[in-house]
Amino acid sequence: MRALVTGASGFLGGALTRRLLSGGDMEVSVLVRRTSDLRDLGDTSRLTLVYGDLADRESLRAATRGVDVVFHSAARVDERGVREQFWVENVQATVDLLDAARRSGASRFVFVSSPSALMEYDGGDQIDVDESLPYPVRYLNLYSETKAAAERRVLAANGRDLTTCALRPRAIWGAGDRSGPIVRLLAKASRGALPDLSGGRAVYTSLCHVDNIVDACVRAAAADSERVGGRAYYVADAERTDVWQFVGEVSRLFGFDPPSRRPNPRVLAAVVGVTEAIWRMPWVATRWSPPLSRYVIALLTRSATFDIGAAERDFGYRPIVSRDAGLKEFQDWVDEQGGVAALARPLR
Numbered sequence: 001m002r003a004l005v006t007g008a009s010g011f012l013g014g015a016l017t018r019r020l021l022s023g024g025d026m027e028v029s030v031l032v033r034r035t036s037d038l039r040d041l042g043d044t045s046r047l048t049l050v051y052g053d054l055a056d057r058e059s060l061r062a063a064t065r066g067v068d069v070v071f072h073s074a075a076r077v078d079e080r081g082v083r084e085q086f087w088v089e090n091v092q093a094t095v096d097l098l099d100a101a102r103r104s105g106a107s108r109f110v111f112v113s114s115p116s117a118l119m120e121y122d123g124g125d126q127i128d129v130d131e132s133l134p135y136p137v138r139y140l141n142l143y144s145e146t147k148a149a150a151e152r153r154v155l156a157a158n159g160r161d162l163t164t165c166a167l168r169p170r171a172i173w174g175a176g177d178r179s180g181p182i183v184r185l186l187a188k189a190s191r192g193a194l195p196d197l198s199g200g201r202a203v204y205t206s207l208c209h210v211d212n213i214v215d216a217c218v219r220a221a222a223a224d225s226e227r228v229g230g231r232a233y234y235v236a237d238a239e240r241t242d243v244w245q246f247v248g249e250v251s252r253l254f255g256f257d258p259p260s261r262r263p264n265p266r267v268l269a270a271v272v273g274v275t276e277a278i279w280r281m282p283w284v285a286t287r288w289s290p291p292l293s294r295y296v297i298a299l300l301t302r303s304a305t306f307d308i309g310a311a312e313r314d315f316g317y318r319p320i321v322s323r324d325a326g327l328k329e330f331q332d333w334v335d336e337q338g339g340v341a342a343l344a345r346p347l348r
Contacts, residue, residue: 002026006030016217028048054074071217082142091150102162114143130310165230169216182250189259206241207236211320220315223316231310272293
């Protein structure tokens with residue numbers, strides 16, 4: 001069998017690519033730019049490198065040629081950008097990749113979505129929610145909106161010849177993460193630039209270790225098409241995590257003080273309002289990521305935990321890495337990179 005992985009130069013895509021190669025019975029193609037940093041993929045001699053771009057339909061046709069299963073993990077995640085950029089890269093690219101996969105005779109399409117696609121602009125806590133949760137009336141940001149739009153198109157494309165499904169991991173973390181949400185939080189905490197936004201209450205979330213979502217991708221691709229076809233699934237670690245307790249624990253693990261400064265909520269809301277107004281200007285939005293946003297605050301102040309029962313039932317998902325084991329491995333890897341400060345330097 002042959003698989004195509006998009007986003008292979010990224011954290012999740014790279015881990016998925018290595019997992020597929022480790023099985024020994026899968027040929028793997030990856031769609032990458034000529035400027036992509038492939039260092040974390042290791043030996044690329046067993047890979048078929050297809051140079052191109054998700055916005056180029058000819059690239060997608062070339063990448064899907066002879067492929068049996070497509071794993072689509074690439075996306076525009078950073079809040080930098082305007083609507084057209086997010087729509088082209090997250091929605092239109094997914095539609096074009098679906099079309100290319102179908103025309104090339106692929107039988108499976110696994111889309112890596114996000115719980116952010118289900119977060120309401122004015123919403124609150126989501127505790128142990130399942131896949132019956134409806135899409136929002138109003139989205140928090142362009143990333144959330146376009147991930148939801150792409151997910152809906154993936155699920156609608158399910159048919160007799162092409163089985164499609166979507167997986168929704170939250171805050172993917174683990175060894176090898178160079179720019180994900182956990183690393184960014186630690187980078188700010190190490191500089192004393194991360195305020196405690198808990199408001200004095202517990203904020204719970206369902207994190208997802210990279211090995212857990214990789215295993216879910218592989219299982220979903222191999223599952224009975226009648227079970228997974230046209231469905232979305234939450235995928236998460238076994239543990240429910242108190243966000244600010246976790247940040248404190250990891251901060252102490254790496255030798256710096258946990259966040260303690262608690263800003264005035266009204267001042268914070270005012271700053272966000274001003275920032276959002278400035279970032280509506282395309283000249284600004286296309287050049288820089290906002291230093292603070294309603295979306296980031298929602299991630300750090302709203303509880304969001306997920307029921308993974310459907311994934312367990314339909315394709316046998318079970319978290320294979322515990323939080324403690326994953327954290328030990330992550331600590332060792334960060335130390336190998338020169339510590340949090342060295343890892344965070346490119347993120348400034």
